[in-house]
Amino acid sequence: MNWTRLAAVSRKEMLQIRRDARSMYLAFILPLVLLMLFGYAITFDIRDISIAVLDRSHSAASRELVESFESSGYFTVVRYLDRLAQADAILTEGRARLVLVIPPDFTAALAAPGPATVQALLDGSDANTATIAMNYAEAIVAGFSARVTLVGGTLPLPVDAATRIWYNETLESRNMIVPGLIAVIMSIIAAMLTALTIAREWERGTMEQLAATPVHRLEIILGKLVPYVAIGLFDVAVAVVVGLVVFGVPLRGSVLLLGVMTTMFLLGALGLGIFISAAMKSQVLATQVAMLATFLPALLLSGFIFAIEPMPWILRAISRIVPARYYVTVTKGIFLKGVGIEVLAVDGLAMVIFAALGVALAIRVFHKEIA
């Protein structure tokens, strides 16, 4: 291995990236755009759930209950209904997610020894939002109920459940999205960049020219990797700064560890990109395969949005070969949990293996294609 030749290949690659406006955009602008878009548009915090109210009681107590829904910040009353029959239409049309039904005898039933029944009809089609809405509604009703019964003189509940949330104390979804997002963006950028630039070299036949020079194939592959790793690290650094400054995400662990893990991840992802583009040899197929093989799995099988544990075993097995999965664990661990190598060793090792495998595969395929 000759460092001068390696550096020459890197410089050539860097020049090519710099001259190509689209590559520059892909490398430097797109990550920021994605981060801003995701960071601002996606919050999984469910607020302002639209509800309709069928208040048959029209009493001070029923108004107080509705008021406690509104003042919680989780619900917005969009409509008052007159008949139960209207509930069907309003839920089907999706204009409200929950219909709160307060019976005519609400005040009387509250005063009487038995319970007063309050009904909630939920649009269950979006199970996730419905579950969260139901939990909020139950908590509000329980709070109201406790206030009413305490006034009535009942004892407080004998168990106090003190719940604490760790790592993300305010349960802000942004805190979980930004670290995961860095992993997703990096896998997209890595695969797209390499798939595009290297497949182009195959298509134009300049790869053969490169192979005809005295440069060793290991130097070619590594020389091509270096600029992209540098770009990737730069992107991650920018994303981390934006995450900290703009979105206020905490960074509790070691920055150095994050840098090392990121390098490993990038080597693996870029190696995969080179492998795909060398195996496909056409830019179109390469980008399509890169997209299918990296973007969607990184989005859906990495634990970024959907938890991996509830998936069937076969998908859990597949997720083990998605490098983004390990990287998501690492970024969340370092950002939110502040854990170090003692916890992340397994994920780190997985990424080292991916990096070695990615580079090895790239060199192998490259060798075969040239020969």
Add this chain to the structure above:
Amino acid sequence: MTSRQALRIREMVKKEFRQLLRDPRTRAIIFVSPIIQLLMFGYAVNTDIRHTATFVVDHDATAASRRLIDAVTASGYFDITGRSQRPADLVKALDHGDALVGIEIPAGFARELALGRADVQIVVDGTESNSATVAQGYIQRIVREFALGYAVGADASAAGIDFRARAWYNPNLESRVYNVPAVIGMLIMLMCLLLTALAVVRERELGTLDQLRVSPLSPTELMLGKTLPVAVVALVDLVAVTLLAIVWFEVPMRGAPLAVLTAAVLYILSGLAIGLLISTVSKTQQEAFLSMFLFFQPAIILSGFFYPIESMPRIFQWLTVLNPVRHFLEIIRAVFLKGAGFGTLWPQYLALLALAAVVLGLAIVRFPRSMAS
């Protein structure tokens, strides 16, 4: 349309079909990958909180503390995956991600319970804020019910309000039946964009577009010839993945198939038109792919696929109105789960129609011009 025109379009369509179906790799991308993706993502898009890994530290070890733990596991939402006497183990389990919830019952729990002032410490891993919110809600409810049951015996009805929630359309609150139709929408859009944009730009790159241009084909005929085969392929894919969703994932189909099909035709039209538009601004397949990606990614994020539109900041909510994916997902989800039809969904159909008309119009104006250049 004259018979000559019809003939020219037919020949063009034939050529396009041959090109699409000749290459085994392209064939695989067209017909096999949507099915594999639906199978994979159908299982992945699951946000149900069940069997959450829970770590228990029970310092009390009495009948009362065991009853509380039983109540937690009996709910089906929590599985006890570890027990210990040392709180440090609980911290370790959460740090390693081996458990998402920790319960610590202090010594003297049974005694304090009898006096009506027991506490339980509950720790929830908040890194997944969404699951954490739900898990927290469940566990608080379980503890509240346990406490109520203890306070008033088996008859919990002495409490002020009996709150009865019923979920319509999806009584078991399974997230899969809601998300699988959305995956269908995503796959169809991807297919339309990829095939249209790349088919046109590939010819431009190969120089065969010039050959087509000097042929008697008019730009409109060329456009039709390019898009019709893609529309057919997209419809075949739609039917295949929809059947798979119904048969394999048991997504209920409560509405009329025609309601889905109508929406799909409009949706595919807008997808094709966007694909054509992308082809007009791209000289190379690379450019086309990048532009496609720039449209596709925000379109998915702003479609309400992962998270409800009404919780987005206002400005993003407005943006979603221009997104055909949003309208199609609303229609397909409502038809599948709620059995809704044109009567309730007409605003979405109208929006889809308007969007399809506008982008198609733009493509019709721009496409011949880009051919001429």
